[in-house]
Amino acid sequence: MSDRDEIFETVAEQIAPFNKKGIKLTDATTFAGDLEWDSLTVMDFVAAIEDEFDIIITMNMQAEIETVGQLVDAVAKLKD
Amino acid sequence: MVDLFTKFDPLINEREALLATGVRDPYGIVMDKVLSPTEAMVNGKRTILLGTYNYMGMTFDPDVIAAGKAALDKFGSGTTGSRVLNGTYAGHKDCEDALKEYYGVDHAIVFSTGYQANLGMISGLAGKGDYIILDADSHASIYDGCAMGKAEVVRFRHNSVEDLDKRLGRLPAEAGKLVVLEGVYSMLGDVAPLPEMVKVAKKHGAMILCDEAHGMGFFGPNGRGVYEEMGCEKDIDFVVGTFSKSVGTVGGFCVSNHPKFEVMRLVARPYIFTASLPPSVVATAATSIRKLMHAGEKRAHLWKNSKRLHQGLRDMGYKLGTDTAQSAIIAVILTDMAQAVSLWQGLLEAGLYVNTARPPATPAGMFLLRCSLCAEHTDEQVGEILGMFERAGRATGVIP
Numbered sequence: 440m441s442d443r444d445e446i447f448e449t450v451a452e453q454i455a456p457f458n459k460k461g462i463k464l465t466d467a468t469t470f471a472g473d474l475e476w477d478s479l480t481v482m483d484f485v486a487a488i489e490d491e492f493d494i495i496i497t498m499n500m501q502a503e504i505e506t507v508g509q510l511v512d513a514v515a516k517l518k519d
Numbered sequence: 520m521v522d523l524f525t526k527f528d529p530l531i532n533e534r535e536a537l538l539a540t541g542v543r544d545p546y547g548i549v550m551d552k553v554l555s556p557t558e559a560m561v562n563g564k565r566t567i568l569l570g571t572y573n574y575m576g577m578t579f580d581p582d583v584i585a586a587g588k589a590a591l592d593k594f595g596s597g598t599t600g601s602r603v604l605n606g607t608y609a610g611h612k613d614c615e616d617a618l619k620e621y622y623g624v625d626h627a628i629v630f631s632t633g634y635q636a637n638l639g640m641i642s643g644l645a646g647k648g649d650y651i652i653l654d655a656d657s658h659a660s661i662y663d664g665c666a667m668g669k670a671e672v673v674r675f676r677h678n679s680v681e682d683l684d685k686r687l688g689r690l691p692a693e694a695g696k697l698v699v700l701e702g703v704y705s706m707l708g709d710v711a712p713l714p715e716m717v718k719v720a721k722k723h724g725a726m727i728l729c730d731e732a733h734g735m736g737f738f739g740p741n742g743r744g745v746y747e748e749m750g751c752e753k754d755i756d757f758v759v760g761t762f763s764k765s766v767g768t769v770g771g772f773c774v775s776n777h778p779k780f781e782v783m784r785l786v787a788r789p790y791i792f793t794a795s796l797p798p799s800v801v802a803t804a805a806t807s808i809r810k811l812m813h814a815g816e817k818r819a820h821l822w823k824n825s826k827r828l829h830q831g832l833r834d835m836g837y838k839l840g841t842d843t844a845q846s847a848i849i850a851v852i853l854t855d856m857a858q859a860v861s862l863w864q865g866l867l868e869a870g871l872y873v874n875t876a877r878p879p880a881t882p883a884g885m886f887l888l889r890c891s892l893c894a895e896h897t898d899e900q901v902g903e904i905l906g907m908f909e910r911a912g913r914a915t916g917v918i919p
Binding site for chain 1 (some may be wrong): 650655665673674675682689884
């Protein structure tokens with residue numbers, strides 16, 4: 440499994456508790472549209488991801504992240 | 520042409536559906552006549568005010584009103600100008616002097632509103648490459664100050680010292696950092712663990728701004744705020760406050776001992792690009808602030824009111840935002856907007872006004888009725904308030 444696949448797996452595990460409708464996750468899955476998350480859910484989820492990877496995803500960065508794939512790429516970049 | 524209002528349709532529909540059930544609009548109340556800091560006429564009915572943030576009841580103080588009238592006669596109705604051009608009168612400087620006396624600090628800057636004080640301070644202080652670290656439950660003016668500036672913005676979980684520590688630890692050591700805290704968080708009326716947070720912020724080399732909008736007047740030996748009560752005066756770099764709560768008029772300010780503080784007048788855009796406060800407003804503010812320095816009895820009565828209302832509501836079975844009365848805000852937690860509005864209306868019809876609050880203004884998607892007490896509420900009024908909560912709560916099925 441590549442580094443990116445591993446990050447995807449971990450992100451998917453973190454999404455699970457918030458994935459009420461059991462939506463199948465791909466790179467193209469959107470947080471607002473497909474997962475129907477509101478701003479409070481996003482906030483809790485971002486905090487969980489930050490702690491999982493020991494990184495900071497600033498609000499400025501969050502504004503640019505709409506899909507699971509974009510988040511995985513951002514985490515990969517921040518971990519370096 | 521794309522109608523730019525289409526995006527508001529869900530909100531418009533939700534509101535119409537709520538009003539169609541026959542309830543009154545909780546965001547459309549008109550005070551026809553205001554009788555005192557604690558009573559007004561609403562729809563022809565004498566109504567006790569329990570949602571005004573008029574904590575110290577200074578709005579009808581005879582000295583405050585006299586100062587405003589005198590300034591109106593002497594300096595006119597408005598300044599028609601920016602603080603940095605033609606909008607600084609003797610009254611504005613006197614108001615800043617009153618703040619310096621009240622807070623025991625070297626510098627004070629008066630803004631036109633508390634909202635603008637946060638916008639100006641936060642967007643001005645933290646620039647490109649700097650970091651702002653804020654509590655997730657921060658007031659909209661703090662979030663908007665972040666959005667207006669060019670700094671990187673990082674949130675930590677509400678009142679979590681550990682979360683703040685972790686996030687500060689992940690930031691570049693050499694970057695400029697501003698931690699933004701509030702003494703009292705206005706939605707639930709809970710206070711921040713300032714000594715622990717200050718310690719963590721200092722450990723990571725951050726400067727600290729504390730918003731004391733809901734703490735001024737009745738926390739600490741001199742009424743400076745929660746930070747004074749908790750003994751953090753030496754460690755808070757900037758205190759932001761407002762005239763629209765305990766002071767009883769409108770306006771905002773920031774006080775500091777930083778030797779370069781005055782430069783904020785040249786870099787804070789919400790200070791520069793708006794008209795200054797009218798002379799009557801700064802005169803009432805200065806008079807009120809100086810009187811608040813000697814308001815020990817009022818403070819004691821406000822705390823007594825807050826503790827009594829909290830205990831009374833809890834005993835009736837209401838779910839409240841805090842376990843004890845931490846401030847002069849008591850938040851009643853309800854299940855949804857319909858329940859919140861039905862209780863709100865029941866109280867209003869009985870003659871009591873409280874605030875309704877709903878997401879996204881509230882934390883964790885809560886629906887709230889927020890009560891804010893006043894030092895001028897009499898013991899009899901607090902008794903009446905409890906009676907109205909008991910009857911309306913039972914009638915709407917909120918309490919058993």
